[in-house]
Each structure stands twice: as C-alpha cells, then as structure tokens.
Amino acid sequence: MKPNIHPTWFDSAKVVCGCGATFVTGSTTELIKVDICSKCHPFFTGQQKFIDTLGQVDRFQRKQEVAKVKQADIQKVEAYRAQKVQDKKTEKPSLRDLLLQARKQSAN
Numbered sequence: 001m002k003p004n005i006h007p008t009w010f011d012s013a014k015v016v017c018g019c020g021a022t023f024v025t026g027s028t029t030e031l032i033k034v035d036i037c038s039k040c041h042p043f044f045t046g047q048q049k050f051i052d053t054l055g056q057v058d059r060f061q062r063k064q065e066v067a068k069v070k071q072a073d074i075q076k077v078e079a080y081r082a083q084k085v086q087d088k089k090t091e092k093p094s095l096r097d098l099l100l101q102a103r104k105q106s107a108n
Contacts, residue, residue: 007028008028009026009027009028010026010027010028010029010030011026012024012026013025013026013027013028013029013030013031013032014030014031014032015032015033015034015037016031016032016033016034017034017035017036017037017039017040018033018034018035018036018040019036019037019039019040021037021039021040023037
C-alpha cells in the first residue's frame with residue numbers, strides 16, 4: 001500500500017441514532033449521526049413509523065388538501081356551466097327544432 005493516501009481508521013467510531021441509541025463500529029470518522037438504526041427501524045421493530053426530517057410528509061398532505069379544495073371548485077364550475085347550457089337549451093329552441101316545427105305545420 002502507498003503511504004499517506006489512506007484516511008485514518010477509527011476502530012471505535014461512535015454511531016448516534018436520532019432515537020437515542022448508540023453503538024460502536026469501525027469507520028473513517030470518529031462520530032456518525034444517523035436518523036434511524038436497528039433499534040427503531042420498522043423492519044426490526046414491526047411498528048410503522050414516519051421519519052420526516054425535511055417535512056416532506058406534511059408538505060405532501062398539504063398538497064393533497066389543496067388538491068381536494070381545487071377539485072371541489074372545479075366540480076362546482078362544471079355544474080354551473082352544465083346548468084347554464086341546459087338553461088339556454090330550454091329558453092330558445094334550436095334551428096333544427098324550428099325547422100321540424102315548420103315541416104309539421106306545412107304538412108298539416
């Protein structure tokens with residue numbers, strides 16, 4: 001091996017988890033901070049747990065709420081437009097309806 005190119009190896013590097021658990025391992029850094037370990041990981045504990053360090057779950061839930069509100073607004077607008085079209089159809093007869101009425105009257 002070439003001298004002076006390899007990082008320093010620490011046989012007793014301390015690993016600190018977000019849940020408070022600590023253990024010792026070998027590493028090139030003396031202190032390692034992790035968000036999740038085998039003491040709190042759902043695979044090992046069997047319990048579901050959300051690890052949200054950046055607020056991504058909250059941001060996603062806010063987006064879902066906004067989308068529901070927008071969807072309700074869109075449905076209201078579509079219902080209003082459909083009612084408006086229906087009202088127009090009942091107010092004035094179409095050209096086709098007028099022609100059919102004229103044919104019936106001329107046939108009589």
